[in-house]
Amino acid sequence: EIxxxxxxxxxxxxxxxxxxxxxxASQGFSSSHLAWYxxxxxxPPRLLIYGASGRATDIPARFRGSGSGTDFTxxxxxxxxxxxxxxxxxxxxxxxxxxxxxxxxxx
Amino acid sequence: xVQLQESGPGLVKPSETLSLxxxxxxxxxxxxxxxxxxxxxxxxxxxxxxxIYHSEATNxxxxxxxxxxxxxxxxxxxxxxxxxxxxxxxxxxxxCARDGPYxxxxxxxxxxxxxxxxxx
Numbered sequence: 123e124i125x126x127x128x129x130x131x132x133x134x135x136x137x138x139x140x141x142x143x144x145x146x147a148s149q150g151f152s153s154s155h156l157a158w159y160x161x162x163x164x165x166p167p168r169l170l171i172y173g174a175s176g177r178a179t180d181i182p183a184r185f186r187g188s189g190s191g192t193d194f195t196x197x198x199x200x201x202x203x204x205x206x207x208x209x210x211x212x213x214x215x216x217x218x219x220x221x222x223x224x225x226x227x228x229x
Numbered sequence: 230x231v232q233l234q235e236s237g238p239g240l241v242k243p244s245e246t247l248s249l250x251x252x253x254x255x256x257x258x259x260x261x262x263x264x265x266x267x268x269x270x271x272x273x274x275x276x277x278x279x280x281i282y283h284s285e286a287t288n289x290x291x292x293x294x295x296x297x298x299x300x301x302x303x304x305x306x307x308x309x310x311x312x313x314x315x316x317x318x319x320x321x322x323x324x325c326a327r328d329g330p331y332x333x334x335x336x337x338x339x340x341x342x343x344x345x346x347x348x349x
């Protein structure tokens with residue numbers, strides 16, 4: 123079974139800086155099956171990126187997804203205060219898999 | 230716009246059965262979509278429980294497979310989760326969700342979640 127490993131576990135940055143979040147899979151799969159989510163406290167996850175690089179409706183352009191095969195990246199440029207949250211990657215399928223999450227903290 | 234809403238008891242006793250319902254509005258359970266249950270223990274990550282398609286097909290997390298059943302009532306536009314023999318480890322926020330709306334390999338529609346605590 124494929125395992126998704128996100129790194130780092132926690133990332134401490136300041137507003138205005140850029141964040142690079144990694145999602146690495148133990149086996150390669152189609153990039154169309156890779157999505158990224160943002161979760162703020164007390165809220166359900168919010169879809170950010172689908173198909174590894176497609177931005178969901180109303181998601182700001184500072185969120186960019188990239189990658190293929192086993193290595194996927196979510197880049198957030200010029201961090202805004204509302205971007206500090208937990209981010210999950212997800213592989214669709216059976217089983218549907220999530221990474222363990224990266225917490226983006228304000229430095 | 231599809232909306233999902235979980236309902237059910239917030240407290241379940243150990244060894245009993247957890248039963249939740251997801252009510253769907255703005256969309257039909259007969260659509261070509263998978264209807265999904267996901268849970269999140271307090272302070273932890275997301276865990277897929279299982280999903281259902283057209284009342285014909287179900288998939289379950291193998292770690293829960295012997296205890297979980299997902300079913301659908303198209304007349305009420307609801308789908309349900311049943312988890313038997315619960316323990317404290319089943320305490321979590323339970324989300325119902327639907328795949329889509331882009332290439333159906335993402336989950337773009339989520340309920341707000343319901344916290345279920347397993348305790349005597």
